Amino acid sequence: MAAERLSGLTVAVVIPAYNAEEFIATTLRSVVDQTHSALEIIVVDDGSTDDTASICREFAAADPRITILSTENRGVAAARNAGIEASTADYIALLDADDLWHPTYVERMLSALHPLPDAWGAVYALHRLVDSEGYCTKSGSSLSARGFILIRHLVFRFVGNGSAFMVRRAVIDKIGGYDSSYANQGIGGCEDFDFQLRAAEHFKIEAVPLGLVGYRVHSAGMSADRSRMARSLLAVYEQFVARNAQLPVFVVSCARASAHLYAFSKFAAVKDWHSAATSLKHIYRHSPLLAASIITKLIFSKAIRAANKLLSKVRPVRRQKRKNLKKFEEIDPLIPLVGGWSRFRTRALFTRLSEIDRCSGESIATSRR
Known part of the structure; x- marks a missing residue:
């Protein structure tokens, strides 16, 4: 019965996309193939000048759950905010246009967060690093914590990216959306961490300590600008x-x-x-x-x-050759992540x-x- 109740809960998936033609198709495929099918998928085309919009339109034509918003290029924070504002679901999951989700990502995240009291505002998962061809090259940190994690997250940065965080809409109502002032100052890139900290200032945070996110590292990614x-x-x-x-x-x-x-x-x-x-x-x-x-x-x-x-x-x-590497979708998420401790x-x-x-x-x- 619990699984049936969860299956009826809609989750909004917000995907900001700027010149993401190389990866947006595989990213969208990882969303539409989720085991939890009640999704409101909102792609925000942030002023792309390549074929991002046309690729998204092909997916939208085949899947009525997908909506495409087109905006001028204002940065990832403003794009996320536009997608959140256009959504209606009580749960919101953020996904960057070059990252991947394991097919059970939404199901596991929702199963962890929904049964908890309202004081628990968000849930995060862990990640594996993925190259431009989708091969896992490295484990992300295995460290996590739950509950009031503000100070530990400040120092340990458990989440590590913007594609591993799901929030209740009450979090948006309390703290607002993503801060676009970083992009306006020319230092965009860590708005997701800012958002996570502001959420943790007011809410308990749950953890799903599994490598459910494929965090893609490539030369064209925002994180490449060191x-x-x-x-x-x-x-x-x-x-x-x-x-x-x-x-x-x-x-x-x-x-x-x-x-x-x-x-x-x-x-x-x-x-x-x-x-x-x-x-x-x-x-x-x-x-x-x-x-x-x-x-x-x-x-x-x-x-x-x-x-x-x-x-x-x-x-x-x-x-x-990558003979010893596996594609992200081939890796069992129950295989433990490694590392995280340091001097x-x-x-x-x-x-x-x-x-x-x-x-x-x-x-x-x-x-x-």
Whole structure:
């Protein structure tokens, strides 16, 4: 009976798409093939100049659940907001136009969130990294938490992308939609993390700790602009700290270290050493030992790359085919993800932040009575 009740619940799927002709068909196919069929699929064509719209129209002609909205190019946040505003379902799932869902994604997410009280506003899943051809190249982090997760999510960033989050409409009513000001400042890219944090400030969050999302990494993706992604994440953190003045000093220090660890890796990758040095200073303030380990790792990695480059000239190595890789849809989602812990994201830090989350959650619960 419970499964029958869930099957009658409609979920709005909002897909912002800008010049996504290479991947939009496989993304839409992963949606229309969901085991939960009561879907309101809204594709927002964000001013595409390629064949994105025509591909979507072909799908819409064959599936009445699909609606296409056409807007001028305003960025992913505004596109998501337009799709959310056009939807009517009580549950809203966001999906980027180049990512993939496992066929059971909506069913598992809805089954996790719907039975919970209204204080639980959202649910997230984990992900596997997928290349341009749909092969899984790497496991995403295996770490997750549930309940009041605000502080832990701030530091550990459990979700990792914008395609693994489903919310009740009550969340939109409470916090509004996605913040388009990042794109207006030229630092769009982490609006999904900003949205998740604002949701976690007011609601409990459930977790489905399975790799149900194929997060595609490719040269044309928004995340490929490393410098912009770094500046976007730093801006999200600073906005969060500014509107949460009551945060303990330790949490602020951890939050900034987490953001600058990410930023340092992105700045170093594009050889923006001035910005990388600025991030390293913030990391040093949090932990001199952590900063020293980063410098050591950077030196060794550069030496290894130089050695490999020299060896490749002497003895060219044939590029191996993807014989050991599987397509995303071929992988059983019950196969555990691996990794997530690091010199910074330790079990001890997780435990300490869990206690802060617990106390914060009790305070919020008390204030609501």
